[in-house]
Amino acid sequence: MRLRHVALLIAGLLWGPLLMAQPPRASAANLLGGVEGAQLAKMWELKGTLYHVQGMDLDDQHIWITSVDIASRKGYLHQFSRATAKFERQVELTDGVRFHPGGLSIDGDSIWVPVAEYKPHSSAELVELDKRTLTVKRKIVVGDHIGCVAVTPDALIAGNWGSRQFYVFNHDGKQLRVVDNASPNQYQDIKYVDGNLVASGNLSHTSGAVDWYRWPSMKLLRTVHAGETDRGRPLTGEAMALKGNHLFLIPEDGPSRVFEFLLNKP
Numbered sequence: 001m002r003l004r005h006v007a008l009l010i011a012g013l014l015w016g017p018l019l020m021a022q023p024p025r026a027s028a029a030n031l032l033g034g035v036e037g038a039q040l041a042k043m044w045e046l047k048g049t050l051y052h053v054q055g056m057d058l059d060d061q062h063i064w065i066t067s068v069d070i071a072s073r074k075g076y077l078h079q080f081s082r083a084t085a086k087f088e089r090q091v092e093l094t095d096g097v098r099f100h101p102g103g104l105s106i107d108g109d110s111i112w113v114p115v116a117e118y119k120p121h122s123s124a125e126l127v128e129l130d131k132r133t134l135t136v137k138r139k140i141v142v143g144d145h146i147g148c149v150a151v152t153p154d155a156l157i158a159g160n161w162g163s164r165q166f167y168v169f170n171h172d173g174k175q176l177r178v179v180d181n182a183s184p185n186q187y188q189d190i191k192y193v194d195g196n197l198v199a200s201g202n203l204s205h206t207s208g209a210v211d212w213y214r215w216p217s218m219k220l221l222r223t224v225h226a227g228e229t230d231r232g233r234p235l236t237g238e239a240m241a242l243k244g245n246h247l248f249l250i251p252e253d254g255p256s257r258v259f260e261f262l263l264n265k266p
Contacts, residue, residue, distance in 0.1 A: 034226070034227055034235075034261075035210075035224060035225075035226045035227075035235060035247065035249075035261045035263075036224045036225040036226065037224060037263065037264040038224065038247065038261040038262060038263045038264060039261065039262045040259065040260070040261055040262075041246070041260045041261060041262045042258075042259075042260040043257055043258065043259050043260070044085050044257065044258055045085065045255060045256075045257055046063075046065075046080055046085050046087070046250075046254075046255070046256045046257065046258060047080075047084070047085050047086045047087060048078065048080060048086065048087025049087070049254055050065060050067045050078060050253065050254035050255075050256045051067040051068055051069040051070070051076070051253065051254060052067055052068045052069075052070055052253050053065060053066070053067050053238045053239050053250050053251075053252065053253055053254070053256055054066040054067060054068060054100070054101055054102050054103060054147075054188070054189075054238060054239065055101070055102055055103030055104045055113075055148060055188070055189045055238070055239045055240075056103075056104070056189070056239035056240065056241050056248065056250050057104050057105055057106045057111070057191070057241050058082055058106075058241055058243070058248065059082075059106060060082065061081070061082055061083070062079050062080065062081065062082055062088070063079070063080040063081075063082050063085075063258070064077060064078070064079055064080075064104060064106070064111060065077070065078045065080065065239060065250060065256075066078075066093075066101035066102065066103075066104055066113060066239075067101070067253070067254070068099060068100050068101060068118070070118075073094070073099045073118075074092060074094045074099055075092070075093045075094050075098075075099045075100055075101040075115060076090050076091065076092055076093060076101070077090060077091050077093055077101060077104070077111070077113060077129065077134065078090040079134070085258070089134070091129070091134040093113060093115045093127065094115075095115055095125060097117050097123075098115045098116055098117055098123065098124060098125060099115070099117075099118065100115065100116045100117065100118040100145075100147075101113050101114065101115050102114040102115075102116065102146060102147040102148045102149070102188075102189075103147060103148030103149065103159075103188055103189030103190055103239070103240070104148075104149065104189075105149055105150050105151045105190075105191055105192070106131065106151075107151040108131075109130065109131045109132065110128050110129065110130065110131060110137065111128070111129045111130075111131050111134075112126060112127070112128055112129075112149050112151055112156065113126075113127050113129065113149070114126055114127070114142075114146035114147060114148065114149050114158060115127055116145045116146050116147065117145060119145065119161075120145050120160070120161035120162075121144060121145065121161070122144070122145045123141070123142065123143055123144070123145070124141075124142045124144065124145055124146035124158075125139045125140065125141055125142065126139065126140040126142060126146065126149055126156060126158060126169070126173070127139050140156075140169065140173035141173075142158065142167065144160045144161075144165075144167070145160055145161045146158045146159065146160055146167070147159055147160065147161055147162070147163065147187075147188065148163065148187060148188060148189050148190045148199075149190070150190040150191050150192040150197060150198075151192055152192045152215065154170065154171070155168050155169065155170055155171070155176065156168070156169045156170075156171065157190065157192065157197060157215075159181070159187050159190055159199070162186040162187070162201075163181050163185075163186065163187035163188075163190070163199065163201065164180070164181050165178050165179065165180055165181060166178070166179040166181060168216075179218060183211060183220075184203060185199070185201045185202070185203055185208070185209055185211060186201045186202045186203075187199040187200065187201035187211075188200060188201045188202070188236075188237065188238055188239075188240070189201075189238065189239055189240040189241075191240070191241060191242055192215065193242050195214070195215060196212050196213060196214055196215060196221065197212075197213040197215045197218070198210065198211070198212055198213075198240075198242050199211050199213070200236040200240035200249070201236060201237075202234055202236065202237050203225075204234075205234070206227070206228045206232075206234060207225065207226065207227055207228065207234060208225075208226050208234045208235065208236035208237055209223050209224060209225045209226060209236060210223070210224045210226065210236055210240065210242075210247065211223050211224075221266075222266050224247075224263065226249075228251075229251055229252060229257075229259075231252055233251040233252045234251060235249050235251050235259065236249060236251070237251045238250060238251050238252075239251070245262060245263040245264075245265065246260055246261070246262060246263070247260070247261040247262075247263050248260050248261075249261070
């Protein structure tokens with residue numbers, strides 16, 4: 001027994017410093033606050049140039065992210081590999097004074113992206129892109145800044161600056177109604193999932209939340225609060241996507257990281 005204890009002690013002295021030197025694995029301990037009722041399943045670095053990140057969506061193969069190069073007044077949609085996190089291609093979305101792309105949504109073979117002037121109470125276009133070629137299929141002009149869009153089977157839900165109002169259009173661009181947002185949450189990215197509008201945004205400079213609303217009644221169903229990353233960015237401050245109970249967040253500008261949380265059942 002004594003010899004075994006000595007051997008273990010020597011092994012600890014030899015390997016302990018090496019083990020301590022290994023980089024920490026992704027865990028909720030790397031975050032300040034994390035996401036309420038969720039576990040961090042994965043965190044990875046995106047390998048490619050991103051500017052000020054705005055929105056995201058993904059499928060089994062790709063991650064699409066919008067970002068704005070404020071200095072050059074240019075907006076982009078970037079495509080990354082979901083398997084490797086490597087950059088694959090991008091398309092510029094700038095249209096004159098409109099260079100601010102926002103929260104996007106995938107709908108079948110289309111990607112819907114708002115591209116707006118970089119100020120409230122301005123103008124925007126809801127741009128439908130072909131998912132395979134990233135070419136423009138159509139544009140819908142809106143007389144307000146639009147910062148995010150979600151797609152239902154028969155409507156487009158578009159949030160203005162901070163999503164203080166939601167504009168509802170049919171897919172041909174006819175405005176159907178305007179819904180006031182009574183929440184203090186400044187929604188930055190929204191998705192339509194299983195009959196609900198899921199919206200993420202900021203409550204303060206260091207915290208935020210994801211809210212679930214029954215659509216179209218806008219009855220609040222659930223709220224999940226979130227803290228900030230170890231780089232001081234609110235986890236729900238920018239890009240968000242939801243696939244099943246997997247919540248994906250990209251809160252940081254380039255170099256950016258994807259945080260994948262596994263949500264508990266409500």
